Amino acid sequence: MPKVLFWNVQRLGNGSTESLQVVRDVLKHLRKTKNIEAAFLCEITSDCDIGEWAVSKQGVVSRQNRRIQSA
Numbered sequence: 237m238p239k240v241l242f243w244n245v246q247r248l249g250n251g252s253t254e255s256l257q258v259v260r261d262v263l264k265h266l267r268k269t270k271n272i273e274a275a276f277l278c279e280i281t282s283d284c285d286i287g288e289w290a291v292s293k294q295g296v297v298s299r300q301n302r303r304i305q306s307a
Contacts, residue, residue: 238273241266249281249293260287 241263248255259277264287266272277286280293 239271241272241275242278243275244278245280247279247281248277248284250284251282256284256286263287263289 243259245255245259248259250256263272263275266275277291280291283290283292285291
């Protein structure tokens with residue numbers, strides 16, 4: 237069974253230099269020590285590079301009432 241990581245990175249993007257480095261280091265460590273095969277990062281705010289991985293922001297905008305809701 238593949239090992240998967242889900243992490244809410246709380247608004248991580250290109251402007252988050254220090255946070256990006258922490259995420260890079262943690263993912264690199266987990267990949268080597270725990271053999272993580274896939275990582276799902278929640279709340280990416282912009283396209284960015286995390287180590288050897290290029291991450292693209294994906295989002296959905298839907299209209300639920302008069303206000304526009306985004307996720």
